[in-house]
Amino acid sequence: MTRRTVFLASGLVLLALVPPIAAALGQPFYVDVFRRIMIFAIAAVSLDLILGYGGMVSFGHAAYLGIGAYAVGIPAYYGLHNGYVQWTIAVLASAAIALVIGAISLRTSGVYFIMITLAFTQMLYYLGVSVEEYGGDDGMRLAARSTFAGLVDLRGGTTFYYVVLVLLVLSLGVGHRLINSRFGMVIRGGRSNEARMRAIGFATFRYKLVAFMIAGAMCGLAGALLVNHTEYVTPEFMHWTRSGDIMFMVILGGMGTLGGPVLGAVVLRLLEDLLLPSWTEHWQAILGPFLVLVVLFAKRGLVGLLPERRDG
């Protein structure tokens, strides 16, 4: 193992220690903070699969957060709280929508791709705003967290925390297998040199589309977690600034690495939610330049500042 791998593994161990430390400090609120961070980390890891490894600059990834959230919220509205059902819907519906969005947007590239993915997510956002039954603009409360009879009880904040942690670790594990598999090599090859890929015989479109669906599904799961975390669902989950947030986590932490998006989620969320707002009300004016500096001077993100390792 390289030093960077060790560093990232210890980061996960630290995350595992958050609940006892928070309890010892008498600050249970940190369990909430880091649970939310990890949920966004899953979303960021899923985006990095297509953005960092696949070179697909999707500027609409928050769509799947919203789909995952409504896939929990709408059944709950009708009294169905079974988590197995809700989360399965969240994953499948996200994959299905990603199939549709990907099938259209992946025929374009560059700025067009960015704009089309953004446009689709805006459509979903306005759909959420317009459907009054589910609270429209205001959103709606989640009557109860997803239930997993006999397995876990998410009402316990710490239990829920560890569920999220396990899912984050699983996402990283799945991501790791994926990017190093034959499929992953095709995705990375497509980012590196599309013309070369086609010349050696890869019809890249279908691989990209499947990667797009996998990323959507994984982010849909993050959406299901997020609605359980906030116990509220609103179209804001799909707002374009949310897509931008997730993308910044990836870029800040380091595209094309698995640890990067997690680190990016931790740093960005802590800065945005805790540190900067408590120092100054003009925190956004600090955050902006900070991100620009990272992009300019740490081209490979914060992870790039850690000791090198050879591959993802």
Place this chain on the structure above:
Amino acid sequence: MADALLEVRRLVKSFGGLIATNRVDLEVLDGETHAIIGPNGAGKTTLIAQFAGDLHPDQGTITFAGRDVTALAAPARSHLGIARSFQITSVFREFTALDNVALAVQAHAGSSFAFWRPARADRALRDPARAMLESVGLGARGDVVAANLAHGEQRQLEIAMALATRPRLLLLDEPVAGMGLDESQQMIRFLGSLKGRHTMVLVEHDMDAVFTLADRISVMLYGRIIATGAPEAIRANEEVRRAYLGDERAL
């Protein structure tokens, strides 16, 4: 006469007002090395791109091994046995040399919808890739990231990738361009060793390479093929001399 492996009829391709391929007829015989020469801008690269399926002609047909492939995209043609190198070196710069070739092997080794087993530990991909690197003389350079290879090595790598797809027809767009004397001599020798085993279309400015390797030569000018024939015939062709070769020293 041997059968034509590649048969091109009345091919036309224009970019706006510019006719880059002007009613080209061409036959590449099975097993031959067919050079295409002509000045810059004559339309050689555009022609290769249409053979490979990277560009589609406005008119005309391309038949490969008896099958009309005019409408097929590049990946499908690769699976029929057409491989190419690019005039501007085109490799996976972030990948190691071995990864580059292994990916080309993978493209022709069953489905790539395999999500779990690590590709870099897959001997069905790595072993043939390593053997191919060996055969182009890059055996010792497998672990070097492609971007860090010398220019000549990158060109060799590109040909290794093309060969790794086990093609019947190899399209080479200026394979020795930008190479030093030693490197290009070595490349010419290597391409010579492929003669007979692969049918080749060789676009090249280096007359040394052309006259050493080619069984037949076609001369292109302003999008047209103005002459096709054996090297001696082309060397002696008055029209070719006037139009392209110009001064005697080129020959």
